[in-house]
Amino acid sequence: MRVFKLMGVDTVFLTNAAGGLNQDYKVGDVMILKDHINMPGFAGTNPLAGPNDERFGVRFPPMSDAYDRELRRLARAAAADLGYDDFLREGVYCVLGGPAFETIAECRMLQQLGADAVGMSTVHEVLVARHSGLRCFALSLITNRAVMDYESRETANHEEVLETGRRRAQQLQELVSTMVARMESHNNNNNKTC
Numbered sequence: 001m002r003v004f005k006l007m008g009v010d011t012v013f014l015t016n017a018a019g020g021l022n023q024d025y026k027v028g029d030v031m032i033l034k035d036h037i038n039m040p041g042f043a044g045t046n047p048l049a050g051p052n053d054e055r056f057g058v059r060f061p062p063m064s065d066a067y068d069r070e071l072r073r074l075a076r077a078a079a080a081d082l083g084y085d086d087f088l089r090e091g092v093y094c095v096l097g098g099p100a101f102e103t104i105a106e107c108r109m110l111q112q113l114g115a116d117a118v119g120m121s122t123v124h125e126v127l128v129a130r131h132s133g134l135r136c137f138a139l140s141l142i143t144n145r146a147v148m149d150y151e152s153r154e155t156a157n158h159e160e161v162l163e164t165g166r167r168r169a170q171q172l173q174e175l176v177s178t179m180v181a182r183m184e185s186h187n188n189n190n191n192k193t194c
């Protein structure tokens with residue numbers, strides 16, 4: 001993220017695979033991140049720990065605006081125009097350390113804490129990106145349903161994650177490229193009127 005910043009990048013798009021905790025979510029849904037829960041952060045694991053590098057940002061950066069409101073609006077509009085409304089969601093992503101998938105008790109706890117999806121990435125990058133003032137937009141592909149029921153025979157597995165990724169790859173590409181094209185056209189129009 002800091003290299004991107006030094007290269008003059010001002011906006012980053014992040015994607016991940018995640019387990020669905022929200023019981024309304026289905027495998028294959030795409031969730032716009034509106035917020036996150038940094039679970040490793042509760043135990044002091046934060047990529048911004050240690051001496052602050054003032055060249056990039058302040059010691060205590062806010063995170064209440066981590067996921068850019070305008071980019072989320074753009075994503076909803078692009079998804080609607082592409083006919084993706086029936087699988088587009090917006091919710092809260094919770095990061096855990098992995099690499100083991102969660103226990104049933106952990107999934108139940110995370111759901112009660114307000115998380116809609118659980119995964120193992122993205123948040124560290126967003127923390128560093130926001131510290132540097134980069135605008136962030138992130139999507140989770142719900143690749144599997146988190147196992148919440150002691151009677152269930154289902155288990156999370158990486159093969160299902162990869163398979164769901166393959167199934168939605170084209171539509172995700174379409175969504176991101178539509179957003180980028182609209183951002184470019186918006187920027188060009190603004191530059192013309194300056």
Ligand SMILES: O=P(O)(O)O[C@@H]1C[C@H](O)[C@@H](CO)O1
Nearest residue numbers: 015016017119120121158161
């Ligand atoms: O996109 P990420 O890397 O967050 O994908 C998740 C976390 C693990 O890499 C993998 C587990 O199946 O999916």
